[in-house]
Amino acid sequence: MRVGVLGSGIVAQGLSARLAELGHNVVIGTRDADKLRGWQSSNQRVLIGSFAETAAHGEMVINATNGAASLSALSMAGEENLADKILVDVSNPLDFSDGFPPSLSVFGKDSLAEQIQRAFPMAKVVKTLNTVTARVMTHPLEVADGDHHVFISANDADAKSQVTDLLKSFGWIHIFDLGDLSTARGTEAYLLLWVRLYGAMNTGMINVKIMK
Numbered sequence: 001m002r003v004g005v006l007g008s009g010i011v012a013q014g015l016s017a018r019l020a021e022l023g024h025n026v027v028i029g030t031r032d033a034d035k036l037r038g039w040q041s042s043n044q045r046v047l048i049g050s051f052a053e054t055a056a057h058g059e060m061v062i063n064a065t066n067g068a069a070s071l072s073a074l075s076m077a078g079e080e081n082l083a084d085k086i087l088v089d090v091s092n093p094l095d096f097s098d099g100f101p102p103s104l105s106v107f108g109k110d111s112l113a114e115q116i117q118r119a120f121p122m123a124k125v126v127k128t129l130n131t132v133t134a135r136v137m138t139h140p141l142e143v144a145d146g147d148h149h150v151f152i153s154a155n156d157a158d159a160k161s162q163v164t165d166l167l168k169s170f171g172w173i174h175i176f177d178l179g180d181l182s183t184a185r186g187t188e189a190y191l192l193l194w195v196r197l198y199g200a201m202n203t204g205m206i207n208v209k210i211m212k
């Protein structure tokens with residue numbers, strides 16, 4: 001599959017490398033290609049593009065940009081390049097304006113995922129992976145042999161199904177379908193707990209398992 005990964009940070013790099021390793025045709029997108037040259041030298045199967053080139057390349061597009069800038073980055077990617085495509089949103093609306101721990105810039109009756117869906121109504125937004133650190137996103141078996149959950153939220157059932165298959169290809173065993181995109185309000189707000197768990201456990205290689 002042709003995948004466009006918007007972002008140049010640790011999440012975009014990790015997702016791009018894993019997708020390429022799995023045989024996908026990946027372009028990673030940034031406003032500044034130079035910042036990815038060093039990384040690309042050891043990930044030569046991944047090409048670098050602008051946000052627009054990256055979104056145009058993808059049959060599936062992943063938003064791995066800073067949550068505070070995601071709407072702006074996606075505008076640069078271009079509405080026409082996102083139309084009728086699955087847009088996997090792994091971003092979080094973290095607000096570091098008062099330092100650490102962060103608060104949320106969107107919460108309660110709205111979420112960043114829903115803001116993105118409203119701004120790009122032709123895209124099929126699927127929220128997932130935002131509740132785990134970058135390494136766990138792509139290598140879930142490295143925590144408790146994969147015995148923990150990732151959540152998925154989307155309005156489009158087929159898009160959710162395709163992203164579920166992608167998650168399985170990363171190694172995810174337990175994929176919790178929360179329902180429509182409004183359920184991303186919960187997974188985004190979970191970051192308030194995640195940062196505290198991170199602080200208490202001194203590692204990001206953690207996750208939760210849902211028990212009944």
Ligand SMILES: NC(=O)c1ccc[n+]([C@@H]2O[C@H](COP(=O)([O-])OP(=O)(O)OC[C@H]3O[C@@H](n4cnc5c(N)ncnc54)[C@H](OP(=O)(O)O)[C@@H]3O)[C@@H](O)[C@H]2O)c1
Pocket residue numbers: 006007008009010011012029030031032063064065066067068069072073090091092093094129130131132133134135
């Ligand atoms: N780090 C993690 O382990 C983790 C885990 C779960 C979820 N997330 C979420 O995943 C996303 C990516 O996280 P990250 O740590 O890899 O990177 P990040 O530092 O949060 O974001 C870097 C990306 O944001 C873009 N960006 C920043 N300001 C921008 C602006 N004003 N306009 C357009 N684009 C802008 C950058 O574009 P350029 O490339 O052009 O500079 C870059 O691609 C975030 O939303 C984060 O909350 C992160």
